[in-house]
Amino acid sequence: xxxxxxxxRKALLFRDLQFKDGNGRAFVSTEGxxxxxxxxxxxxxxxRFADADAVPALLPLSLTGTLEIHGGPGRYAGKFxxxxxxxxxxxxxxxxxxxxxxxxxxxxxxxxxxxxGTVEGKLRGSWDKEVSFTxxxxxxxxxxxxIKPELTGKINLNVEGAVHWPKAGSLEARVxxxxxxxxxxxxxxxxxxxxxxxxxxxxxxxxSLKGAGFEAKAAGALAERLNWGVQxxxxxxxxxxxxGRLSASGWxxxxxxxxxxxxxxxxxxxxxxxVQITSVEADAEMGKGTLRASRGGPT
Numbered sequence: 001x002x003x004x005x006x007x008x009r010k011a012l013l014f015r016d017l018q019f020k021d022g023n024g025r026a027f028v029s030t031e032g033x034x035x036x037x038x039x040x041x042x043x044x045x046x047x048r049f050a051d052a053d054a055v056p057a058l059l060p061l062s063l064t065g066t067l068e069i070h071g072g073p074g075r076y077a078g079k080f081x082x083x084x085x086x087x088x089x090x091x092x093x094x095x096x097x098x099x100x101x102x103x104x105x106x107x108x109x110x111x112x113x114x115x116x117g118t119v120e121g122k123l124r125g126s127w128d129k130e131v132s133f134t135x136x137x138x139x140x141x142x143x144x145x146x147i148k149p150e151l152t153g154k155i156n157l158n159v160e161g162a163v164h165w166p167k168a169g170s171l172e173a174r175v176x177x178x179x180x181x182x183x184x185x186x187x188x189x190x191x192x193x194x195x196x197x198x199x200x201x202x203x204x205x206x207x208s209l210k211g212a213g214f215e216a217k218a219a220g221a222l223a224e225r226l227n228w229g230v231q232x233x234x235x236x237x238x239x240x241x242x243x244g245r246l247s248a249s250g251w252x253x254x255x256x257x258x259x260x261x262x263x264x265x266x267x268x269x270x271x272x273x274x275v276q277i278t279s280v281e282a283d284a285e286m287g288k289g290t291l292r293a294s295r296g297g298p299t
Contacts, residue, residue: 030045030046031046033045044066046065078097080096094119096111103128138157138159142156142157151184152185155179155184160175172196202221214231214238227251228252229250243271245267248264259286264281266279267280
């Protein structure tokens with residue numbers, strides 16, 4: 001850390017204060033002051049995170065913000081604003097108010113804008129007995145065309161999550177999400193996710209995606225057995241000019257960096273690219289990275 005620090009009778013001032021990584025590159029720059037002239041200490045600061053090449057894994061965007069805190073370690077409150085600068089689809093802003101003490105902090109309400117839509121949420125953290133964070137975020141009317149023009153539609157979703165660091169044991173985390181009534185490329189979509197990370201393993205309790213003419217599901221852990229299935233009741237909803245029904249299901253497992261698994265495919269009354277197929281059945285297995293078909297073919 002390096003920068004300029006000054007002291008007056010009423011405040012501690014800091015300017016161009018830089019926090020650097022192990023290679024000496026600054027990844028956070030900040031300036032502000034700490035007012036100690038009253039019984040409640042008042043801190044105000046503005047900050048900027050470095051560009052993507054400095055911390056690519058954690059902060060791939062260009063973030064700036066402001067922070068105000070009043071009070072002491074035993075009881076404090078404040079407000080913050082975080083804004084992303086960059087291309088149109090990366091433009092975002094989030095602000096909120098918080099309060100806390102030596103045992104934890106709570107952000108009662110956060111509001112912001114992202115992809116022409118709105119986001120709102122809350123966050124609670126504690127560290128008196130164990131370090132844990134819980135939060136909730138809802139997003140409404142997100143416009144995916146901001147990412148790619150052909151992705152027209154509106155996305156609505158709710159996400160909640162929790163992270164715990166027990167004093168004895170490994171990190172645990174859980175995330176739940178619901179894709180509410182949304183549209184993507186003029187197709188209606190809904191879905192859900194319930195996933196849990198524990199002892200270094202990601203387990204999907206529920207993953208689903210449903211739209212006009214199709215439904216996809218998955219559950220399990222890749223390190224043990226991840227089951228999946230897809231049902232297409234109306235192929236024309238996915239491929240205009242086509243027709244018929246398709247279903248596929250299977251499982252996959254990762255063992256020592258190699259994938260194993262199996263799948264089955266069934267279809268009937270298919271019409272694809274002008275070719276009619278009364279029915280089709282196919283089964284395949286994959287062992288140690290080698291794919292082999294056990295039986296199948298059109299009729």
